Amino acid sequence: MSEPKGRGGDWTAPREPKGRGGDWTEERGTSDEGRSRLESGPEASGKAERASGEELTSVEDHLAEILGTIRPLAPTKLGLDDVHGLVLAEDVSASTPLPSFDNSAMDGYAVRVEDVAAATEEDPVTLPVTAEVAAGDTGAYALQPGTSIKIMTGAMLPHGTEAVIPVEWTDGGTARVVIRGKADYGHAIRLTGGDAKAGEVLVTAGTRLRPMHIAVIAAAGRGSVLVRPRPRVVVLSTGSELAEPGAPVVPGRIWDSNSFMIAAAAREAGCLAYRQAIVRDHPDEVLPAIEDQLIRADLMITTGGVSMGGEHDVVKAALQQLGTIRFRKVAMQPGMPQGFGTIAVAPAVSQQEPRRRRFRRDPYDTAEPAQAAADERVPIFTLPGNPVSAYVSFQVFARPAIGALQGYDGLGLESVQAELTGPVRSSAGRRSFLRAVLDRSRGQVTPLTGQGSHQVATLGKANALIIAPEWVVRMAEGDTAEVLVLP
Ligand code: AMP
Ligand code: MG
Numbered sequence: 001m002s003e004p005k006g007r008g009g010d011w012t013a014p015r016e017p018k019g020r021g022g023d024w025t026e027e028r029g030t031s032d033e034g035r036s037r038l039e040s041g042p043e044a045s046g047k048a049e050r051a052s053g054e055e056l057t058s059v060e061d062h063l064a065e066i067l068g069t070i071r072p073l074a075p076t077k078l079g080l081d082d083v084h085g086l087v088l089a090e091d092v093s094a095s096t097p098l099p100s101f102d103n104s105a106m107d108g109y110a111v112r113v114e115d116v117a118a119a120t121e122e123d124p125v126t127l128p129v130t131a132e133v134a135a136g137d138t139g140a141y142a143l144q145p146g147t148s149i150k151i152m153t154g155a156m157l158p159h160g161t162e163a164v165i166p167v168e169w170t171d172g173g174t175a176r177v178v179i180r181g182k183a184d185y186g187h188a189i190r191l192t193g194g195d196a197k198a199g200e201v202l203v204t205a206g207t208r209l210r211p212m213h214i215a216v217i218a219a220a221g222r223g224s225v226l227v228r229p230r231p232r233v234v235v236l237s238t239g240s241e242l243a244e245p246g247a248p249v250v251p252g253r254i255w256d257s258n259s260f261m262i263a264a265a266a267r268e269a270g271c272l273a274y275r276q277a278i279v280r281d282h283p284d285e286v287l288p289a290i291e292d293q294l295i296r297a298d299l300m301i302t303t304g305g306v307s308m309g310g311e312h313d314v315v316k317a318a319l320q321q322l323g324t325i326r327f328r329k330v331a332m333q334p335g336m337p338q339g340f341g342t343i344a345v346a347p348a349v350s351q352q353e354p355r356r357r358r359f360r361r362d363p364y365d366t367a368e369p370a371q372a373a374a375d376e377r378v379p380i381f382t383l384p385g386n387p388v389s390a391y392v393s394f395q396v397f398a399r400p401a402i403g404a405l406q407g408y409d410g411l412g413l414e415s416v417q418a419e420l421t422g423p424v425r426s427s428a429g430r431r432s433f434l435r436a437v438l439d440r441s442r443g444q445v446t447p448l449t450g451q452g453s454h455q456v457a458t459l460g461k462a463n464a465l466i467i468a469p470e471w472v473v474r475m476a477e478g479d480t481a482e483v484l485v486l487p
Contacts, residue, residue: 056331057338058470059431063397065326066340070379072407073298075226080218083209085270086227087406092203094220097193102157103135106188109148109170109177110161116182124180129173133158148177157189164188196220208270208408231405233266234297235259236276238286238304238315239385244278257456258303258390262383265394266301268487269402269411281305286318294345294378298405301398304385306337315382319343325380331470333430334389334453338397339382386453392433392465395486413465413484418445424475426468438464438483445483462486 075089104110111127119125131141132150141158143149148165149158157164163183171178196202202220203213209227217225237259245255256278263273274296279289281304290300305315306327316339319325325341381398383390395413403411418438424447426432435448435458447466450458465484468475475481 056329056336056429059330059332059396062328062330062338062340063400066379066397066401067404069340069342070401070404073228073231073405076229077224078227078229079224080214080222083225083227084211084214086209086230087408088203088205088207088209088213089226089228089407091201091205092217092220092222092225093201094196094198096221097198098195098219099190099192102161102192103190104151104153104155104157104164104188105190106164106166107152108150108164108166108188109179110143110151110158111148111163111165111179111183112143112145112160113162113183113185115146115148116163116165116179119179119182121180124178126176126178129175129177131158132174148179150174150177161189162186206407208406208410228406228408231266231271231298231402232296233263233271233273233299233301233402234276234293235263235266235273236279236289236293236300236302237385238279238281238302240281240312242278242304257387258383258385261387261391262301262303262394262398265391265399265487266299266402269399270406271299271402281312281314283314283318286314287321290319290343290380294343297378299398299402300343300378300380301383301394302380303383303390306339306382306384315339319380319382324377325382327382331430332392332396333427333432334386335384335393335396335433336389336430337384338393339380340397341380342377343380345376345378384453387456388435388453388459391459395465395484396433399487413487415467416440416483416485417480418443418464418483420444420466420475420477420479420481421446422477423447424466424468424481426472426474428473429470431470432466432468433484434466434468435459435462436464436466436483437462438485445481 078086109127109129110133115127116125127146127148129150130144130147133139133141133155134152135154137155141149143158143160149161151158151164162185164187165179165181165183166188169179169181202216203209207213237256239256241253242256243249243253245257245260249255259275259278263275266273274293276289276293279285286305290302293300302315305313307313311317316327319339319341320327322343324343325339327337327339329336330338379401381393381401383393383398399411399413403409416438421444424432424434426434434451436445437448438445445464445466448458448461463486465486467482467484
């Protein structure tokens with residue numbers, strides 16, 4: 001009763017990089033004249049390049065750097081009440097056989113096979129009942145030849161028992177019992193070790209604990225187990241245009257949706273998520289706001305303020321000074337501007353409260369001494385502000401990173417193949433993640449209209465993302481596409 005190590009059932013990691021990708025234009029191809037299957041763009045090569053000649057990093061390279069930076073949180077021992085959804089950090093074995101004693105599988109009568117061999121519906125056998133054993137009774141009973149002992153499900157078998165006659169085959173008597181059928185050796189008996197042998201591994205390290213795993217751990221007598229703690233994720237949205245949902249807005253302002261969305265997505269990925277109040281686009285606000293939160297974060301996620309240039313992109317400007325976060329363009333659509341790195345907890349704070357995690361030294365940071373306080377660094381994602389970009393970026397990069405914090409490689413989105421019910425377009429050199437409705441029973445996927453990165457209404461209708469690979473500029477109705485199933 002164990003799950004494949006480190007994998008969550010049917011979850012699979014995001015797909016391998018295949019080459020060049022595209023950029024969905026908002027218009028969906030109408031005529032779809034060129035019926036060619038998977039019409040290709042420029043030839044694939046390791047690195048995608050934009051027309052400007054600026055290099056884009058592939059989705060896989062960016063993800064690999066992220067996963068190469070993150071180390072799992074240190075395991076901790078928790079009681080079984082608190083481990084649901086966490087990742088087991090030890091193999092759990094049976095310390096005794098399961099069950100640990102021979103017992104009855106049914107309510108009935110313990111008998112010797114020979115004493116009931118002649119029993120039939122028409123010609124029943126009657127035996128005296130000498131005792132009654134209930135589940136939990138630890139007394140030593142012995143079955144004498146020519147007699148029976150009334151026994152309940154789970155009760156320890158009296159010495160000498162060869163079979164249990166179900167109560168349904170009898171008149172249910174207490175002093176004497178009328179038995180209307182015979183039974184073979186072992187009938188309705190659960191033998192010691194019939195479920196698991198002593199020492200057998202029941203649940204392997206790396207398993208995300210679901211109710212069935214918790215059942216077997218408890219049945220093996222373990223009250224607590226070593227697990228990776230639930231990652232604490234702090235989510236912060238930046239933007240002077242943002243207002244709290246529920247509060248009135250004036251033209252020029254919008255309600256913050258990203259922080260609620262990302263916090264919920266982080267919880268869905270098994271985290272404790274803390275949503276921080278909106279941070280304005282002001283250089284003096286951004287860095288202090290982030291630093292304030294580090295002490296309670298195993299992972300920070302910001303949205304907004306990391307676009308390609310503007311002076312209002314204060315997250316990028318503020319964090320760039322630290323030199324430990326790399327801002328780059330990733331060959332994807334939506335979600336091209338990505339930032340990831342680690343950020344240090346202020347020394348005064350870290351001394352008071354040592355962190356519980358270990359990280360590899362930040363791969364981007366060449367300025368730090370070799371003995372950098374790796375323990376004191378928190379990984380941080382700076383996701384683009386457009387809600388769909390932030391969402392897709394979270395699912396493609398942050399979700400696997402959250403898995404890595406838990407020592408779990410099964411948090412990538414499930415990927416399936418499905419037939420397109422309409423055409424899609426994508427620009428060469430970028431991998432498009434297109435909002436869509438997947439009908440699994442039909443094996444079909446329908447691309448949604450309105451693929452702009454700001455079009456959150458379309459996101460609300462989607463249950464899947466069609467992947468248009470880097471080298472594809474158009475896919476036709478009837479083509480088979482790779483589809484990511486949204487959690
Ligand atoms: P930025 O990445 O800051 O340039 O933002 C890109 C777009 O996303 C702009 O239209 C922002 O108004 C919008 N945006 C940024 N943050 C949020 C947010 N938290 N919720 C909704 N939209 C946002
Ligand atoms: Mg902004």
